[in-house]
Amino acid sequence: MKDQKKSGTGNPISRLEGTLKVMGKAKYSSEFAIDNLAFAQGIQSTVAAGKILNIDTAEAEKQDGVIKIITHQNAMKLKGYGGRFESPDTKSISPSLQTTDVHYYGEYIGVVVAETFEQARYAANLVKVTYDKENPKIDFDKHTDELYMPKKINGESHTNTQWGDVDKGMNEAFKTVDVTYNTPIEHHHPMELHNIIATWEGDKVTAYASTQIVAHAVKTIADTFQISEDNVRVITPYVGGGFGSKLQLREHGILGIMAAKMTGRPVQLTVTRHEMFTAVGFRQHNRQHMRLGADKEGVLTAVAHETTAATSVYEEFQEQCGAMTRMLYNTPNSLVTHKLMKLNLPSPRWMRAPGEAPGSFALESAMDELAFKLQMDPAELRIKNDTQHDLSVDKPFSSRQLVECIRIGAKKFDWKNKWNPKPGHTTKENWLVGYGMSASSRQAPYMESSAKISLKLEGEKVFATVQSDATDIGTGSYTIIGQTVAEYLKIPIEQISVELGDSKFPKTPGSGGSWGAASYTNGAKVACDNAFTSLKTLASTSDDLSIAELMKKAKLKEFEAEGTAGPTAEFDKYSVYSFGANFCEVWVDEYSGMIRLEHFVNVGSAGKILNPKTAYGQIIGGITWGIGQALTEHSQIEPNHGNFITRSFADYHVPVNLDLGKIDVIFLPEEDFIANPMGVKGIGELGITSIAAAISNAVFNATGKRVRDLPITPEKIITTPVEVA
Numbered sequence: 235m236k237d238q239k240k241s242g243t244g245n246p247i248s249r250l251e252g253t254l255k256v257m258g259k260a261k262y263s264s265e266f267a268i269d270n271l272a273f274a275q276g277i278q279s280t281v282a283a284g285k286i287l288n289i290d291t292a293e294a295e296k297q298d299g300v301i302k303i304i305t306h307q308n309a310m311k312l313k314g315y316g317g318r319f320e321s322p323d324t325k326s327i328s329p330s331l332q333t334t335d336v337h338y339y340g341e342y343i344g345v346v347v348a349e350t351f352e353q354a355r356y357a358a359n360l361v362k363v364t365y366d367k368e369n370p371k372i373d374f375d376k377h378t379d380e381l382y383m384p385k386k387i388n389g390e391s392h393t394n395t396q397w398g399d400v401d402k403g404m405n406e407a408f409k410t411v412d413v414t415y416n417t418p419i420e421h422h423h424p425m426e427l428h429n430i431i432a433t434w435e436g437d438k439v440t441a442y443a444s445t446q447i448v449a450h451a452v453k454t455i456a457d458t459f460q461i462s463e464d465n466v467r468v469i470t471p472y473v474g475g476g477f478g479s480k481l482q483l484r485e486h487g488i489l490g491i492m493a494a495k496m497t498g499r500p501v502q503l504t505v506t507r508h509e510m511f512t513a514v515g516f517r518q519h520n521r522q523h524m525r526l527g528a529d530k531e532g533v534l535t536a537v538a539h540e541t542t543a544a545t546s547v548y549e550e551f552q553e554q555c556g557a558m559t560r561m562l563y564n565t566p567n568s569l570v571t572h573k574l575m576k577l578n579l580p581s582p583r584w585m586r587a588p589g590e591a592p593g594s595f596a597l598e599s600a601m602d603e604l605a606f607k608l609q610m611d612p613a614e615l616r617i618k619n620d621t622q623h624d625l626s627v628d629k630p631f632s633s634r635q636l637v638e639c640i641r642i643g644a645k646k647f648d649w650k651n652k653w654n655p656k657p658g659h660t661t662k663e664n665w666l667v668g669y670g671m672s673a674s675s676r677q678a679p680y681m682e683s684s685a686k687i688s689l690k691l692e693g694e695k696v697f698a699t700v701q702s703d704a705t706d707i708g709t710g711s712y713t714i715i716g717q718t719v720a721e722y723l724k725i726p727i728e729q730i731s732v733e734l735g736d737s738k739f740p741k742t743p744g745s746g747g748s749w750g751a752a753s754y755t756n757g758a759k760v761a762c763d764n765a766f767t768s769l770k771t772l773a774s775t776s777d778d779l780s781i782a783e784l785m786k787k788a789k790l791k792e793f794e795a796e797g798t799a800g801p802t803a804e805f806d807k808y809s810v811y812s813f814g815a816n817f818c819e820v821w822v823d824e825y826s827g828m829i830r831l832e833h834f835v836n837v838g839s840a841g842k843i844l845n846p847k848t849a850y851g852q853i854i855g856g857i858t859w860g861i862g863q864a865l866t867e868h869s870q871i872e873p874n875h876g877n878f879i880t881r882s883f884a885d886y887h888v889p890v891n892l893d894l895g896k897i898d899v900i901f902l903p904e905e906d907f908i909a910n911p912m913g914v915k916g917i918g919e920l921g922i923t924s925i926a927a928a929i930s931n932a933v934f935n936a937t938g939k940r941v942r943d944l945p946i947t948p949e950k951i952i953t954t955p956v957e958v959a
């Protein structure tokens with residue numbers, strides 16, 4: 235069927251909700267008009283450690299429009315953690331306003347509720363707080379003697395793994411690399427600020443909350459307020475970017491819901507851009523010690539990747555920087571470790587490709603350093619050490635086209651003709667031209683996911699509505715779910731409406747960890763399959779009829795079907811990852827150290843590409859962020875007080891269109907039916923992985939200078955000495 239072919243998966247159709255967004259009609263969580271809405275503004279601590287002695291709200295309370303000021307002195311009792319120090323997947327949010335303890339600068343220690351946002355904000359500035367101040371732990375370097383091994387790190391990754399003997403492998407090597415990389419704290423800044431509108435009716439609460447995982451937000455609210463999950467409704471039809479910062483409902487969400495309960499008014503609480511530097515997590519500073527060895531032919535003899543990072547004093551979080559190092563290359567001797575210290579900073583959390591984004595910078599830079607010492611083509615070094623078996627878990631990969639990604643990318647880029655091992659070999663006027671590459675990989679998780687389909691027969695046509703609590707965080711969830719239903723109901727996409735982001739719809743794992751697309755579409759497919767199966771029974775036929783013919787035959791005008799999909803035991807027999815390769819050309823100004831991105835080629839192998847247009851959007855978004863990681867992004871902290879001093883886009887720099895240059899994106903044809911029945915591996919995080927390394931490697935190729943501490947700023951280029959092989 236012609237129309238269905240155009241609508242089904244694999245077609246580059248435009249976003250179903252695109253027109254709504256362009257017209258400003260797609261409602262984000264702060265845009266729900268609720269009667270009698272009051273506005274809340276958080277009050278933030280101005281010390282990083284100690285106890286609150288007193289909060290004087292007298293003057294603030296006298297101001298126009300102020301309805302209530304909530305602090306630990308009058309806050310509702312909430313369920314907190316079982317213990318103070320647990321990992322952030324605990325259901326309850328850290329106990330907001332429940333104690334006088336202060337854990338970091340900028341912690342919410344109160345909230346003002348007023349008739350308008352401006353009134354709340356003004357009054358919040360008049361609240362006077364006195365503290366019994368302690369000396370905060372802020373400086374990473376001063377506390378390295380306090381490093382310990384966490385029991386758990388992110389992503390169900392093991393804290394430490396090893397096989398063989400790395401020291402032996404290093405001793406046997408012809409060339410070795412032993413270097414340390416630092417990646418700084420970085421912040422995610424989705425365009426849509428974090429926000430909640432909360433409204434209570436008796437024991438029932440409705441929260442319009444900007445969140446990536448609806449079901450998790452429901453659980454968090456129910457657990458924290460000790461009410462039944464049935465009494466919680468979370469609505470978030472559109473999310474303006476999350477990048478991990480909205481995986482959890484955060485403290486501000488709890489404050490908004492508490493404020494609504496305590497005032498008896500619907501309350502909106504929006505985290506300002508300034509507050510987003512303390513209130514919604516960030517990528518932690520990672521120090522990564524890499525040791526690599528290879529024989530004369532470039533065959534790896536040892537790979538060691540040891541990461542140290544800092545968590546907060548009240549929660550434990552560590553991203554799995556070494557995860558990719560465990561599985562990317564064939565090495566007889568491997569060591570991967572993770573260690574943490576506790577600092578008086580907000581808890582670091584997930585940020586796009588947690589683990590891989592910083593981890594790939596270390597691994598893929600170190601591979602480039604090794605290639606340079608071997609005087610070997612870095613693309614060939616990767617190909618030489620490829621493996622089809624995941625040594626870290628002793629399982630085959632479900633599919634792995636890393637070598638193909640490298641070969642095809644090299645061809646598109648004309649790598650063989652352009653690349654030369656001698657740094658600075660190509661110049662254009664004042665520009666040193668350099669070429670760099672990297673390999674990448676990201677786990678492709680798949681989780682249980684449900685959907686409901688409601689069908690209506692109108693004349694000869696069936697109209698379908700598909701519902702799930704899936705979120706569209708700007709990635710294209712609406713579109714790929716619609717395409718899946720078009721394909722499996724065999725009707726044009728114009729007859730399908732997709733409704734997402736409401737906890738009254740069937741459950742999904744939400745959007746995160748690159749599992750959204752695979753999980754959502756498999757759930758929707760099963761709902762379609764179930765509709766056909768049930769209708770065939772009702773129509774008493776086994777003929778291959780269309781959905782409209784089946785409904786007619788069954789004498790039904792309306793019909794509903796639900797479906798749930800999820801991983802089977804087969805999935806666990808394999809290692810399921812997406813793979814990629816990056817090639818880039820940079821120009822470095824020989825006098826100023828300024829870096830220009832001239833050309834980027836990205837090749838991805840990520841299972842079936844459900845929609846090349848939205849997938850392309852994901853990849854260029856990831857590349858853009860990787861450029862920011864490589865060249866500009868760095869959240870700075872005042873070292874005595876622990877206050878983030880980068881507080882706006884004026885001092886936290888992200889790349890804009892002019893910074894990008896030409897970007898080519900290639901998807902390899904692949905359908906991985908071990909990964910899941912739709913053959914999808916997910917693409918949200920692959921795009922940023924190894925981008926910074928490709929850029930850094932190109933900068934080295936241009937200048938002979940290896941900047942191992944991101945971001946690579948002009949001043950670092952100028953002050954770093956040239957290396958010799």
Ligand code: MOS
Nearest residue numbers: 478585586746747
């Ligand atoms: Mo992603 S960091 O799991 O939203």
